[in-house]
Amino acid sequence: MKILEVNAGPLTQFEVLDFLKSRGASSDPTRVIAPIAPSEFQVYDYLIQKAACNQTRESVKEFLKRCEKFDLAKAEKLNIIDIRPSSVVEIDPIIEECEKRMRSEVVHELVEMIAQVFPPVQMPDQEAAAEN
Structure with missing residues (x-):
């Protein structure tokens, strides 16, 4: 390499x-x-x-494109991609000074966008059980 x-x-x-x-x-x-x-x-x-x-290159690229309007730092974007928060409670510790930087509606919009772009976390064991 x-x-x-x-x-x-x-x-x-x-x-x-x-x-x-x-x-x-x-x-x-x-x-x-x-x-x-x-x-x-x-x-x-x-x-x-x-x-x-469960992520794909396309979903990561789409997330990065759609999150531009939220003015997030690179580290915040990286953590969101890695953690895939699904609620405001989970996203609050990821975004520095979240309450000061974003209104509540904007945070909810971000959480909804994350849910749309990234599929729910489903472990390989769950996928096999779902097929049976």
Whole structure:
């Protein structure tokens, strides 16, 4: 692997998960064939249970485009993508001085937009149970 840009910035959990999948990480119990370190499998196992497992590049791009009007910092956007808050209570600690920066209606609008753009978090175990 060749480094294209040193310290390009923080990555979302989705980007890390996507990278690990591109290297061959999966839920395969044998994990013998993939050229991945055991620590990378641990990261994969962790991320596959988070909001990142249901996200797509398109949904992340759409979120970044639609959240421009909310004047969020890069770190706030990254945390929203990683955590996928689904209520005002969950979003308040993510946005610094939320009550001062945003009216209540705007925060509710942001939460609704997040719910529209990102699918609900559904773990792989839940998907298998839903199919049966």
